Amino acid sequence: MIIPKEKIEDFIPQRPPFIMIDNLIEASAETFRSDFRILPGNIFLENDLLREFALIENIAQTSSAGLASSGLFFGKQKADGYLGGVSKLKLYELPKVNETIYTIVNLVARLENMFLLKGVNYCEDRKLMECEIKLVGI
Amino acid sequence: MSDLKYELKKQIIEELNLEDIQPEDIEDDAPLFGDGLGLDSIDALELVVLMEKYYGVKITDEETGKKVLASINAMSEFILEQKEKNK
Structure with missing residues (x-):
């Protein structure tokens, strides 16, 4: 494991209850993987989804x-930075409370402090969402 | 209009999902950012990907990006220059 749940706050600017990642389980040069268990009480749950x-x-x-x-x-x-844009988003399914989602992100391109990344999250073998995001570092 | 410039316009419209804009609406020498086509600096990242994906041309720093992505004319000139270099 690259970053365990207990240390994740050292690497991202978000704080509870907005943290939506548990462990970073892989980080190679261009691919990052994480897991996240959806606990009851997550502020983004609606009808258990x-x-x-x-x-x-x-x-x-x-x-x-x-x-x-x-x-x-x-x-x-x-x-530290901000989400500059979300594009090419496809939503397939919303996961349920107590399920664990697995996420794979690939770095598509970088220009100075701007990063274009393509991410997909899964629950078991089911694809949940895919999109491209632009992150801008500050 | 040259085929390359027309293709670039079509690709920019598609990649950036610019609704209600046709290739004919984009002037060859008009700025792509700010007052011209109205793109912002974050859109530049997708143009960098477009240049590599379709033309195998890499832009690795902001200074080159500013120059090369200034207009359709600048983009096409850079692509042709790079092709000539790699002959």
């Missing part, structure tokens, strides 16, 4: 943690 913006947030936080832990974020440990 995790809403779509939490899935986007999960992809964004996986990206931030992956970039920071790989040293791609200008060598900074914490990836």
Whole structure:
């Protein structure tokens, strides 16, 4: 495991209850993977389903943690920045409370402090959402 | 209009999902950012990907990006220059 749940706050700017990632389980040069268990009480649950913006947030936080832990974020440990855009989004399914989602993010391109990443989250073998995000570092 | 410039316009419209804009609406020498087509600096990232995906041309720094992505004319000139270099 690259970053365990207990340390994830050292690498991303979000704080509870907005943290939508547990463990960063892989961070190679261009691919980041994470897991996240949806606990009862998650603020983005509606009728026991995790809403779509939490899935986007999960992809964004996986990206931030992956970039920071790989040293791609200008060598900074914490990836401070903002989500500059979301595009090519396809929503297939919303996961349920107590399920665990797995997320894979690939770094598509980088230009100075801007990163284009493609993320997909899964629950078991079911694809939940895919999209591209633009992260801008500050 | 040259085929390359027309293709670039079509690709920009498609990649950036610019609704209600046709290739004919984009002037060859008009700025793509700000007052011209109205793109912002974050859109530049997708143009960088477009240049590599369709033309195998890499833009790795902001300074080159500003120059090369200034207009359709600048983009096409850069693509042709790079092709000539790699001959």
